[in-house]
Amino acid sequence: MHDMSTHAVSHGAPTSFISKHVFSLDHKVIGKQYYALALVAAVVGMFLSWLMRIHLGWGSYAIPGLHLLSKSGAPGDVMTPEYYLQLMTMHGTIMVFFVLTTAPFAAFGNFFLPIQTGAEDMPFPHFNMMSFWVTFVAFLVMVAGFFVADGPSLGGWTQYAPLSAVGAVGGPGQGWGVVLWAASIGIFCIGQLLGSLNFITTTLDMRCKGMSLMRLPLTAWAWFITSIMGLTAFAVLMPACILLILDHVAGTSFFVPSNLVIGDHLLPHSGGSTLLWQHLFWFFGHPEVYIAIVPGLGIVSHVLITNMRRPMLSHRVLIYSMGALAVLSYMVYGHHMFVSGMNPVSAIAFSFPTLVITIPSTIVVLIWLGSLYGSKLRINSASLFSLGFVSMFISGGVSGFFLAQPSLDIMLHATYFVVGHFHLVMGVAAMFGIFAGTYFWFPKMTGRMMNETWGKVHFIMSFIGAYCIFMPFHYLGMAGNVRRYQAFTDDYLIPLIPVHKFITVAAILTGFAQLIFIVNLIYSRFKGPLAPNDNPWQGTSLEWSTATPPPHNNFGDKMPVVYHDPYQYSVEGASADFIMQTSPEKLTNPHEEK
Amino acid sequence: MAKLFAVVIVLIAIGSAIPIIMHTWPLPQDISVHGQLIDEQFADTMAEAGISFLASQILLAFFIWRFSASRPSDKIKSFPGGAMGLVIAAFLLVGTEVLALGVFGAKAWGSVYLTAPAADAIPVQVQAGQFAFYFRYPGPDGKFGPIHPDQISEANANFFGIDTTHDQDSKDDIVTAEMAIPVNREIHLLMHSKDVGHSFYVPELRVQQDFVPGLDLSVHFTATKIGKYEIVCTQLCGLGHYNMKAYLEVKSQEDYDAWIKQQAALQ
Numbered sequence: 015m016h017d018m019s020t021h022a023v024s025h026g027a028p029t030s031f032i033s034k035h036v037f038s039l040d041h042k043v044i045g046k047q048y049y050a051l052a053l054v055a056a057v058v059g060m061f062l063s064w065l066m067r068i069h070l071g072w073g074s075y076a077i078p079g080l081h082l083l084s085k086s087g088a089p090g091d092v093m094t095p096e097y098y099l100q101l102m103t104m105h106g107t108i109m110v111f112f113v114l115t116t117a118p119f120a121a122f123g124n125f126f127l128p129i130q131t132g133a134e135d136m137p138f139p140h141f142n143m144m145s146f147w148v149t150f151v152a153f154l155v156m157v158a159g160f161f162v163a164d165g166p167s168l169g170g171w172t173q174y175a176p177l178s179a180v181g182a183v184g185g186p187g188q189g190w191g192v193v194l195w196a197a198s199i200g201i202f203c204i205g206q207l208l209g210s211l212n213f214i215t216t217t218l219d220m221r222c223k224g225m226s227l228m229r230l231p232l233t234a235w236a237w238f239i240t241s242i243m244g245l246t247a248f249a250v251l252m253p254a255c256i257l258l259i260l261d262h263v264a265g266t267s268f269f270v271p272s273n274l275v276i277g278d279h280l281l282p283h284s285g286g287s288t289l290l291w292q293h294l295f296w297f298f299g300h301p302e303v304y305i306a307i308v309p310g311l312g313i314v315s316h317v318l319i320t321n322m323r324r325p326m327l328s329h330r331v332l333i334y335s336m337g338a339l340a341v342l343s344y345m346v347y348g349h350h351m352f353v354s355g356m357n358p359v360s361a362i363a364f365s366f367p368t369l370v371i372t373i374p375s376t377i378v379v380l381i382w383l384g385s386l387y388g389s390k391l392r393i394n395s396a397s398l399f400s401l402g403f404v405s406m407f408i409s410g411g412v413s414g415f416f417l418a419q420p421s422l423d424i425m426l427h428a429t430y431f432v433v434g435h436f437h438l439v440m441g442v443a444a445m446f447g448i449f450a451g452t453y454f455w456f457p458k459m460t461g462r463m464m465n466e467t468w469g470k471v472h473f474i475m476s477f478i479g480a481y482c483i484f485m486p487f488h489y490l491g492m493a494g495n496v497r498r499y500q501a502f503t504d505d506y507l508i509p510l511i512p513v514h515k516f517i518t519v520a521a522i523l524t525g526f527a528q529l530i531f532i533v534n535l536i537y538s539r540f541k542g543p544l545a546p547n548d549n550p551w552q553g554t555s556l557e558w559s560t561a562t563p564p565p566h567n568n569f570g571d572k573m574p575v576v577y578h579d580p581y582q583y584s585v586e587g588a589s590a591d592f593i594m595q596t597s598p599e600k601l602t603n604p605h606e607e608k
Numbered sequence: 609m610a611k612l613f614a615v616v617i618v619l620i621a622i623g624s625a626i627p628i629i630m631h632t633w634p635l636p637q638d639i640s641v642h643g644q645l646i647d648e649q650f651a652d653t654m655a656e657a658g659i660s661f662l663a664s665q666i667l668l669a670f671f672i673w674r675f676s677a678s679r680p681s682d683k684i685k686s687f688p689g690g691a692m693g694l695v696i697a698a699f700l701l702v703g704t705e706v707l708a709l710g711v712f713g714a715k716a717w718g719s720v721y722l723t724a725p726a727a728d729a730i731p732v733q734v735q736a737g738q739f740a741f742y743f744r745y746p747g748p749d750g751k752f753g754p755i756h757p758d759q760i761s762e763a764n765a766n767f768f769g770i771d772t773t774h775d776q777d778s779k780d781d782i783v784t785a786e787m788a789i790p791v792n793r794e795i796h797l798l799m800h801s802k803d804v805g806h807s808f809y810v811p812e813l814r815v816q817q818d819f820v821p822g823l824d825l826s827v828h829f830t831a832t833k834i835g836k837y838e839i840v841c842t843q844l845c846g847l848g849h850y851n852m853k854a855y856l857e858v859k860s861q862e863d864y865d866a867w868i869k870q871q872a873a874l875q
Contacts, residue, residue, distance in 0.1 A: 096847035170844045176821050177804040177845060184804060185738075185846040271822025273757040275769070276738065276803045280758050288805065288820050322675075324684045328691030353807070355820040358721035362714045369706035376702045379664060380694040386671040388685025390678040393610045401672060405617055408664045409624075412657040419709060421646050421716035422653060424816045425635065428807065428842035470609055474616065481620045489633040494811030496842045499850035504838050506636065506811070513633075584684045591680075 025139055027566040037147070039139035040566060044146045045125030046459065048116050051150060052448075055112035057532070058157075060525055062105040069093045071511075071518035073501050087165055096186045098500035099168035103187075104159065106171030107195065110302065111202055112153055114440065117448045118309035119244070120149070120209055123237040125459060127213060129557045130234045132222025132574045134567040136212040145212070149205035156198035159191050167191035170498060172299070175269030175291035179261040180283070183276045193262050196255040203252035206244050213241035222556075224576030228330070229595065231555045231580040232319075235333050236312020239340050243301045243308070246344075251298035254291065261286070292351055300347035304339055306440050307407075310447025311336055311378060314400040317454045318382065320553045321397035322389035323591055325581035325605045327381050335381075338374040342367055352420040353427050361420040368418035375411050379404065390584070395469025396454035396551075402477045403446040409481075410439025413488060428498075431491020434484045442480045449473075449531065456535075457550050461563050462542035465534050472531045479524025486513050552592045555580050559596045579606045610676035614669040621665035625658060636811040639833040639858065643814035645716035652712070656705050720814075725828035729794040732787065735768055736799070736806035736819040739848030741839060742767040745782040745868060752798075753778025760802060769802075782871045787839065788857040790864035794830045807843040810856055818843050831858040 028034040038044060068077060076091035087097030124142070128135055136142045159166030164186040169178045173195065182189030217230070217238040230238075257268040261283075269291045272284035315332060319325055326332055348356065348364030382404050391397065413435040416422045426432060449472075456464045495502070495510050502511055549558040556576070560569050574596045582593040586603045593599055627633060638647055687694070733744040733752055746752050753775040760769035770778040789795050799808060801819035808827075809816040817827045841852035859867060 094847075095850065099844070099847060099849070168844075168847060174805050174844065180804065188846075274803050274821055275757050275760045278761050278763060280760075286822070288822055326691075327687060327694065331691050331695055353816050354818050355823050355825045358717070361717060361721070365713065365717075366710050369710045372706055373698055373702050376698040377695055380698055381691060383664065383667055383671060384687035384691065384694050386668070386675055387687045389675050390680065390682060390684065391610070391672065391676040393613075393676050398609070398613060401613070401668070404668060405665060408668070409661060412661045415653050415657045415660075415706075415709065416650070418706075419649065419653065419713035419717075421649050421713045421720070424646060424717075424720065424814055425650070425811065427816055428809070474613070477613075478616060478620070481624070485620075485624045489627055492635055493633045494636050494809075496809065496840055498844045501850050503851060504840055504853060506838060510633075 025135070037143060039135070039143050041124045041128050041136050041139070041142060042459075042564060042568075044142050045121050045123070047146050048121035048124060048149070051146075051153060052113050052117035052121055053532070053535075055108050055116065055153060056528075059105050059109040059113060060528060062101045062108070064522060064525055065093070066098060066101055066105060067518040067521045069098055069500065071515040084160070084165055093500075095500045096168050097165065099170075099498065100166045100187050100191070102498065103167050103170050103195075104156070107156060107199070109441065110171055110306070111199065112149075112156070114306035114444045115206065115302070116149065118313065118444060118451065119237060119240050119305060120145070120206075122233075122313065122448075122451050122455065123213060123240070123309065124209070126455065126557055127234055127237050128216055128220065129560065129564060129568050130231050130555055131216055131220055132225050132556050132569070132576060133216055133220035134569070134573075137215045137220055138208075138212050141208045142212050145205045145208035148201055148208065152198045152202035152205060155194055155201060159187070159194045159198075162190040162194065164189065165191060167195045169195075172295060173258070173291075174295075175258070175261075175288050176271070176274065176283075176286070178291070179258060179269040179286070180274070180276065180281060181262055183279070183281070189262070193259055196258045196262075200252050200255035200259070203248040203255070206248045207252075210241040210244040210248070213237055214245065217241075222574050222576060225595075228333075229576055229579050231312075232315040232326070232329070232332055233309075233312040236309050236336060239336050240305050240308045243305050243340050243343065247298045247301035247305065250294055254294035254298070258291070289351075289354060289356060292354055296347040296350045297344070299350065301340070301343045303436070303440050304343040306444045307447075308336055308339060310403060310444050313447045313451045313454075314403045315382070316555070317396045317400045317450045318385070319581045319583065320454075320551050321392040321394065321400070322385060323392070323583045324385065324389050325579075325583060326385045329579065329581070331377060332381055335374040335377045339371065342371045342374070346371055349418055349420075349423070352423040358420075365418055365420050368414075372411065372414065372418070375407075375414075379408055379411070394453070395464070395466055395473060396450050398470060398473040399446045399450035399453065402473060403443050403450060405477075406438050406443040406446060406480065409485075410435055410443060414439070425494070426491055428496060429491035430487040430495045430497055433497050434487025434491060437484045437487065438480070442484065446476075449476075452535065454551065455557070456538065457545035458557055458562055458564070460539055460542075461545055462538055463545055463550065464538040464542060468530055468534045472527055472534065475527035475530070476524060479520055479527060482520035483517050483524060486517055489513070554578075554582055554592050554594045556595055559594050578604060581605060610672055614673035617665055617669035617672070621662055621669075625662060628654065628658065637833075638814060639812045639831050639835070639837070640814045641830040641832060642716075642720050645719055646814050649709075649713050649716045653709055656709065720827070720829075723828075725796040725826075726794045729796040729828055730789065731796045731798060732789065733768075733798045733800075734787070734808060735802055736808070736841065736845075736852075737767075737802040738804065738846050739841070739852035740785070741787075741808075741841075741852070741854040743784045743787045743854075744768055744770075745784070745871070746777075747780030747782055747872065749777060749780055751777040753781055755800075757802070780872070782868065782875055784871050786855045786857065788859055788864055788867050789831060790861045791831055791834050791858050793861070794828055796828045797826060799825045799827070804845050805843045806841045806845050806852065809840050809842045810837055812837050813856070816842060831856075834858050834860060
């Protein structure tokens with residue numbers, strides 16, 4: 015633990031518009047920039063999913079104006095098979111990287127980690143600024159795929175080789191589309207590595223007086239654990255993307271074996287390994303699932319604690335569980351490859367850690383449920399989305415029981431069951447974490463309140479809608495409905511099309527609920543009622559002990575000193591139902607696990 | 609709002625379980641010898657996952673209903689047994705559950721993938737390419753001739769790149785666009801891809817295996833029910849992925865013998 019007097023930040027308050035709002039060194043501005051980027055990316059990703067869903071329900075339907083997006087991809091406004099795959103690839107990639115990684119980790123983490131640790135800023139503000147702008151460039155490069163001759167890649171967000179590595183002969187978008195995809199993700203990795211370094215150093219080295227590691231709130235712990243995962247996972251994905259680009263532009267064959275024939279032409283490649291890409295990708299890809307969800311575990315716990323007016327049954331058990339998830343996430347990646355042709359004994363070796371990972375996940379859920387018991391639960395938009403997260407995490411978790419077993423993966427691999435599973439546990443749950451964080455921290459970030467009534471409408475529509483979309487995915491998967499098909503022409507799939515139509519309607523309605531959120535967010539930012547005080551939810555952690563919004567150096571003239579564990583709610587004999595971390599009040603019976 | 613939410617959770621939980629209990633979309637019928645172990649494993653997993661799902665969702669709903677009604681003057685109560693009790697419960701209940709699933713699941717997996725095909729299994733070669741499957745039977749000599757990738761030509765209908773002029777073993781090979789097998793005979797399926805990744809998936813046969821360019825892979829299975837089934841590709845292979853399919857016909861031994869004779873005559 016450190017006295018902040020030794021850690022004066024290297025930059026003064028910005029004076030110009032550019033240095034304040036564009037190339038800002040302030041972690042709070044960078045956090046908001048990440049949030050804005052994630053919001054734009056989420057709108058794009060959701061729009062793509064609407065187009066895909068309409069096509070899956072009514073394949074011959076002309077979507078008015080679609081040709082404006084791509085003349086060749088939608089002649090007569092009807093989507094071609096390859097354009098469907100291209101939109102699907104962009105939907106997955108944009109959502110996983112630019113929304114689910116960016117918002118819960120980079121956006122909220124940037125804004126709140128230094129404040130919750132009691133720091134004036136991150137230790138490397140220039141790296142921090144670069145991390146955002148590099149990510150922004152990555153987004154532009156990804157979107158640029160729409161503007162090259164044959165459009166973006168159609169290879170899916172997993173970009174399996176050799177389809178991704180053979181070049182334009184592989185199909186539309188497999189030339190420049192893949193190069194842009196790999197370049198974008200490679201650049202994105204740089205941004206995440208820079209960000210992760212800052213997060214780790216902030217947590218370890220920038221804590222204020224009295225802030226021991228165990229006194230950090232669960233959010234700070236979640237971001238810290240996530241940043242360690244990010245540092246190791248993105249460090250593997252980046253070289254994989256470089257090798258993929260080299261296979262395109264430098265005549266190498268990292269991922270393409272010899273003797274491949276496309277269009278009656280023998281390809282000039284040799285010596286590469288198809289499975290090498292899958293190993294590299296999933297070594298990143300599975301930790302990525304936890305990079306998306308662990309910040310959500312932290313945010314939801316933090317929001318629930320404030321709204322239950324009690325700490326979790328055990329602070330440490332939650333921290334250890336998140337740590338266990340992180341460690342195990344590296345040992346389980348092979349469950350994506352059970353039927354990939356990897357040695358069948360490896361499948362069993364990957365199956366057991368995958369099953370074991372349900373133990374820390376179950377512990378987290380049981381601690382949440384056990385802590386709800388006997389609490390004084392407040393219902394507001396933030397707590398509703400947190401409780402919705404718990405429900406989604408349970409539903410997405412139990413379907414993991416199936417996919418962890420190679421024998422069942424024979425039936426379910428590459429079906430809608432998998433799509434339903436990861437959308438619930440990684441997509442919807444992570445989005446609910448983002449929404450919970452937004453409703454909860456909006457007053458601190460902007461000084462204004464969001465509309466609670468519309469927040470609740472947004473919640474209930476999203477909750478019901480998400481289940482209507484993703485629960486039927488599981489049934490489709492059990493019936494053998496293969497994913498990544500632009501139309502269902504197989505005899506056994508045709509009877510399932512009505513289910514797809516139902517899902518499409520649900521997806522469009524649920525999407526409209528997100529528009530309510532966006533209007534609420536933007537309206538409240540400028541016209542919402544002012545936050546009544548610096549601590550509207552009666553929270554205890556450091557973000558609530560500073561001004562709203564926080565000043566440039568976070569705490570003004572006086573740096574905080576921490577006296578308590580983070581969640582001193584409903585302490586017997588205390589002067590109020592919450593005692594802030596900075597309160598010097600002596601507690602006779604504190605919630606501390608010493 | 610809290611009560612509405614709690615009711616919604618319960619309705620969704622029960623509503624999600626109904627199609628499972630009613631078998632609205634059951635697993636496709638099983639026509640394989642090894643499928644029974646998989647289906648039993650599936651049913652066990654569904655029971656365990658289903659109970660976990662319903663119990664935790666309903667508990668969540670009940671706690672939301674009950675404890676959102678707490679008054680400010682109420683005292684915080686601790687869950688009986690505290691965190692340690694829950695951790696022990698998780699280890700014991702879920703630990704045992706997943707260990708059991710893992711062990712029995714490994715047995716089911718092993719029955720498919722860790723056993724050797726019988727010596728008299730019928731070898732059938734399948735080649736995947738954008739966007740079709742082709743099959744090859746070794747003919748009376750029981751041997752497949754070598755593949756020459758440089759001679760693969762869709763234009764000349766030489767899908768496998770076999771050289772019947774020079775390779776003795778290739779002369780009697782039979783190449784088909786659909787797969788036929790005799791019922792109750794083990795098949796040793798030898799798989800390779802000519803271009804990108806594909807997969808061989810027959811839900812009724814409880815078989816799914818990727819084709820990996822550069823690797824020769826195999827699976828073996830026995831079909832137990834005569835009929836016509838679809839082989840579909842599950843590994844994204846390009847714009848025609850959705851339409852990459854072939855039929856698998858499971859025939860009686862006599863019908864199969866007649867079919868193979870007829871195919872040989874067509875070569």
